[in-house]
Ligand SMILES: Nc1nc2c(ncn2[C@@H]2O[C@H](COP(=O)(O)OP(=O)(O)OP(=O)(O)O)[C@@H](O)[C@H]2O)c(=O)[nH]1
């Protein structure tokens with residue numbers, strides 16, 4: 254940094270020297286016109302959203318339909334996470350492992366300092382003090398995001414606990430925090446007009462695991478820019494969790510109450526756009542069963558003094574996939590967003606100032622597509638990007654479990670892994686034990702979705718649905734999972750299951766109706782835990798007998814059910830070389846017990 258690079262004037266609403274130094278240093282480098290310390294107040298929200306409307310980033314929705322809510326359309330080059338631009342810059346390359354991009358930290362910092370130099374010119378730098386999880390947690394997990402995006406600042410207010418109360422607590426504790434730098438990489442020269450969605454062709458989403466720091470450049474999209482979410486709560490937190498013996502996972506958390514009043518807590522890991530939000534808010538179709546939500550995307554889990562695995566959702570909002578969400582598939586999400594206070598990105602804007610997307614009821618006669626073009630039901634192009642999102646406060650969810658506000662979280666009874674597979678993987682099966690469950694997680698496979706830039710529908714291994722989010726060597730991550738089972742009383746840990754809502758019939762239709770009907774699978778899961786439901790032992794694990802699954806009132810032929818539950822030895826034998834190849838990637842870093850599990854599977858399949 255050169256001497257003439259001065260930070261703009263600011264008064265510091267904190268005496269926390271680490272925060273003051275961080276803000277001063279980044280402002281001197283990025284040269285914003287102004288610095289704004291976020292309070293998180295309603296007045297600030299109004300000022301921010303008014304300013305976003307004035308610059309054309311936001312369109313205010315019709316207050317009679319969606320109060321205090323906004324529509325945004327991104328640049329078409331900035332619609333999803335960019336996995337090929339995402340780096341784990343550990344000191345040693347080995348520690349990033351074979352599933353992450355890596356560059357030496359010094360080299361990356363040099364490159365990014367070059368990009369950040371003057372990158373906030375003409376803009377405001379927002380200082381966002383935030384906490385992932387509860388500010389009253391035993392050890393609150395603080396962060397400071399510095400961003401030149403008002404859109405990111407508004408979205409962070411929905412997605413994380415932030416503002417003055419958090420900053421005051423950080424000051425009081427002289428707390429450690431994760432420093433997060435974000436710039437859209439679109440400085441404005443004097444007199445230069447802004448664009449509705451500033452971003453840059455060059456993008457870097459970078460985690461420094463040893464330093465616990467995050468540097469992001471060039472994108473305004475959620476997973477790349479709301480740095481408390483994937484970058485902190487998964488990539489950096491997974492490293493902390495490895496060092497401290499806990500788990501940071503891409504999982505929803507739900508509370509399931511049976512007609513008899515028995516409560517079970519379930520966590521589930523499915524890859525991006527594979528059904529976490531939908532399951533988290535599920536409306537059971539079986540009488541007397543109740544689901545309440547704790548989280549839809551991220552779970553932090555620690556073994557408690559009682560030996561059970563306790564989970565909290567570190568987030569404060571939902572950043573949900575819009576297309577496919579409707580009154581049938583996810584009525585609770587619809588109710589949540591209809592209360593307003595939400596941001597909708599890359600959906601369609603209707604002529605009466607509401608939003609619409611593919612799969613929503615009542616298509617409008619005419620609308621504006623996410624690309625800003627006239628759209629009607631006869632249009633060939635989609636109205637909304639497949640990864641269009643709603644961003645809405647979790648507190649508005651009618652079925653939010655009261656335990657959400659408990660910093661201790663909830664004790665998890667079952668973990669579900671799942672992916673999107675047209676073939677091979679049955680509707681549900683149970684792992685034999687924790688190590689086998691870890692094997693199922695480590696070999697999880699799924700067809701790629703629009704949540705990341707790249708081809709859609711390609712089967713890839715996505716271990717624990719964490720492929721893009723493990724902040725260190727995935728071989729070590731598998732070892733960490735194995736150790737959680739070894740170091741604790743396995744009988745008290747959750748039972749592990751694997752699900753697939755996406756198996757298809759010969760005509761390409763879904764074999765299983767999914768959504769609310771998935772409550773039938775959850776019922777089987779808790780009955781297995783309580784030793785009540787029957788299962789057949791197969792080479793891959795315990796699969797429900799057709800009778801053990803509650804299908805009362807379900808419009809499903811016995812043939813379709815059998816096909817949904819089938820374990821086809823040939824299909825599974827075809828998986829073996831793929832799993833072998835996947836494991837070989839990790840060389841000596843793969844825990845030997847996972848090879849033992851693969852050998853066992855091969856032997857049980859007879860080949
Ligand atoms: N067929 C079928 N589709 C489903 C089911 N559950 C969810 N989907 C579809 O899967 C897509 C993504 O679902 P979400 O629940 O938003 O996925 P997610 O895992 O929360 O995604 P991220 O927010 O990206 O992590 C939507 O288009 C849903 O309609 C199901 O049970 N059956």
Ligand SMILES: O=C([O-])CC(=O)C(=O)O
Pocket residue numbers: 334474475476477483524525526550572704705
């Ligand atoms: O990261 C995002 O922007 C959205 C998300 O939850 C995911 O992709 O899993």
Ligand SMILES: [Mn+2]
Pocket residue numbers: 503524525526550
């Ligand atoms: Mn997600």
